[in-house]
Structures are given as structure tokens and as C-alpha cells.
Amino acid sequence: MRIALDGPAAAGKSTVAKQLAERLGFVYIDTGAMYRTLTYKAINKGVNLENEQELTRLLLNTIIELEAGDLGQRVFLDGKEVTQEIRSIEVTNMVSKVAKHAGVRKEMVKRQQQLVENGGIVMDGRDIGTHVIPDAEVKVFMVASAEERARRRHEEHKKQGIESNLQQLQREIEERDHLDSTRAVSPLIKAEDAIEMDTTLMNIQSVVNEIILLVEKRGGKS
Ligand code: CDP
Ligand code: CDP
Numbered sequence: 001m002r003i004a005l006d007g008p009a010a011a012g013k014s015t016v017a018k019q020l021a022e023r024l025g026f027v028y029i030d031t032g033a034m035y036r037t038l039t040y041k042a043i044n045k046g047v048n049l050e051n052e053q054e055l056t057r058l059l060l061n062t063i064i065e066l067e068a069g070d071l072g073q074r075v076f077l078d079g080k081e082v083t084q085e086i087r088s089i090e091v092t093n094m095v096s097k098v099a100k101h102a103g104v105r106k107e108m109v110k111r112q113q114q115l116v117e118n119g120g121i122v123m124d125g126r127d128i129g130t131h132v133i134p135d136a137e138v139k140v141f142m143v144a145s146a147e148e149r150a151r152r153r154h155e156e157h158k159k160q161g162i163e164s165n166l167q168q169l170q171r172e173i174e175e176r177d178h179l180d181s182t183r184a185v186s187p188l189i190k191a192e193d194a195i196e197m198d199t200t201l202m203n204i205q206s207v208v209n210e211i212i213l214l215v216e217k218r219g220g221k222s
Contacts, residue, residue: 001026001215002121004128007142008177008188010149012199012207013124016142018072019208021122024215029066029115031125031132032095033075034108036086037064039095041077049097056103064111093172096179099126105185126180129191137218139194140211146174148200 003020005013014030021028038059039049047054065076075083085091098104105127112132116123123132129139144152150170157164180188190196195214199207 001138001218002116002119002123002133002136003138003140003211003215004133004136004191004194005122005124005140005142006126006129006188006190006194008149008180009173010153011142011144012152012204013142015204016207016211017122017124019204020211020215023208023212024120024122026120026122027068028073029112029121029123030073031108031112031123031128033066033073033086034064034111035095035099035104036091037075037077037082038062038104038108039091039098040082040086040088042098043090043094049094052101052103055098055101056107059104059107066115093176096176096183100179100183100185102185109186126188127186129194130189131186134191138211138214139191140214141190141194141196142207143196143198144200146170146177149173 001024003026005017007013014032017028017030020026038055041062042049042055042058045058047058049055063076063078067074067076073083074081075086109127109132112123115121116133125132129136129141147170150166150173153169153173154164154166177188197207197210
């Protein structure tokens with residue numbers, strides 16, 4: 001059983017994916033963390049983010065490891081933990097520039113497909129249902145209004161003690177969604193056979209429960 005979750009920023013993908021993985025005993029794979037890790041390394045090395053060849057070469061020489069930890073997924077770049085670093089505002093606002101390049105996506109998709117070979121996974125991202133696992137047993141495209149998504153991120157920042165401005169957050173989210181949905185290579189788009197779930201008015205638990213029902217319908221355990 002493979003569950004593919006796609007959708008725009010702050011739709012609730014990773015929160016829902018983590019809970020699904022726990023309930024089902026599946027492995028959770030956050031593909032956004034992989035693009036973030038490459039972006040973090042590229043910024044640190046001063047690579048021009050418009051230079052596809054250089055970014056692709058950098059990725060080919062980069063080891064990205066995802067590991068399940070007690071507090072969620074841990075991320076390692078060339079053996080060093082970068083779980084916190086890849087969530088910085090700088091990385092968040094640059095990652096779509098890196099993710100638009102065909103060479104980068106080709107290598108990322110190859111690595112992601114290797115991670116799903118054994119099944120029993122929940123994978124979230126932007127192109128999981130369309131490109132990474134086009135034959136996934138369950139595909140969900142999660143959406144929510146931009147206002148609600150900005151509000152959720154704002155709340156999250158408050159809890160973490162990070163100062164942020166609600167209007168600015170919404171602008172940044174919309175800008176990233178625009179870049180992700182309009183790029184030439186595997187843009188953010190609902191797969192034809194994905195179920196669209198508008199979570200604007202839904203709490204996390206009801207989203208998780210609905211997806212579990214879909215899994216059960218497809219004969220998966222819960
Ligand atoms: O958690 P959040 O929704 O803020 O973003 P993320 O899932 O960490 O993804 C960060 C960025 O990586 C996205 O805005 C996309 O530009 C890119 N991404 C992608 O292109 N394809 C994926 N499968 C996953 C992420
Ligand atoms: O992974 P993605 O960027 O799609 O979103 P997320 O990081 O899972 O969710 C963003 C924030 O919205 C988190 O703080 C969640 O707890 C919250 N959330 C919510 O309040 N209601 C939902 N139905 C889903 C997420």
C-alpha cells in the first residue's frame with residue numbers, strides 16, 4: 001500500500017502524513033525535505049540557483065538521508081543533521097527556484113522511487129501522485145484557502161516562538177504556490193485519479209480518518 005499526498009504549502013500534508021504513518025505502521029517520507037536540503041547546501045556553497053547544471057551536479061554529489069525520530073522526521077546532509085536548518089525562512093523562500101529544474105527533479109524522483117520500493121509508505125510532496133508513484137493505491141490532493149493556510153503557519157510560528165506577519169506569510173505562500181504550479185516540469189497539479197480534499201474547515205483528525213477510510217476501501221490495514 002502506497003499513499004500519495006500532494007497539495008500546496010501548509011495544506012496539512014506533513015501533519016496528516018505523520019499521523020497516518022503512525023496509525024497504519026507505515027513509513028513517512030517528506031519529499032519537500034529533500035528539495036529543502038539541496039537548497040540549503042546550494043545557498044551555503046554560493047551556487048547560482050538559476051544554474052541547472054551546477055545544481056544537478058551538486059545533487060549528484062550529495063547524500064540526503066531521512067530518518068524517523070521521536071519528534072518527527074530527521075534529515076541528514078552528507079552525514080550532518082540539518083533537520084532545523086532546512087526550515088529557515090531563507091530556504092523556504094528559495095526552494096521553489098531549485099525545485100523547478102528538470103535535472104534536479106529527475107534525480108530526486110529516482111531517489112524517491114527507490115524509497116518506496118517496499119510499500120507501506122505515506123509520501124507527501126507536489127508531484128507524488130503524478131510522477132513519483134503514478135500507480136499509488138491511494139492518492140489525495142489536499143487544498144485549503146490561502147487565508148487559512150497562512151493562519152495555520154502563523155499559529156505554528158507563534159507556538160515555536162518565531163515572530164511572523166500574517167499578511168506577509170500569506171504573500172510568501174501564494175508566491176511559492178504560484179512558482180510550484182506554473183513551472184514547466186511536473187508542476188503542482190492534482191492527478192486525474194486523486195481525491196481532492198478541501199481541509200479549510202476540517203481538523204487534522206477528520207482528515208486522517210477520511211484517508212484511513214480510503215485505505216480500508218483499497219484493502220489496506222488500519
Ligand atoms: O511544508 P511546505 O508545504 O512548506 O513545503 P515542503 O513540502 O517542505 O516543500 C518545499 C518546496 O519543495 C515546495 O514549495 C516545492 O517547491 C518543492 N517540492 C517539489 O517541488 N516537489 C515535491 N515533491 C516536494 C517539494
Ligand atoms: O505539510 P504542509 O505544508 O502541507 O502542512 P503542515 O505543515 O502539515 O500543516 C501546517 C500547519 O497547519 C500545522 O501547524 C498543522 O498543525 C496545521 N493544520 C491544521 O490546523 N488543520 C489541518 N486540517 C491541517 C493542518
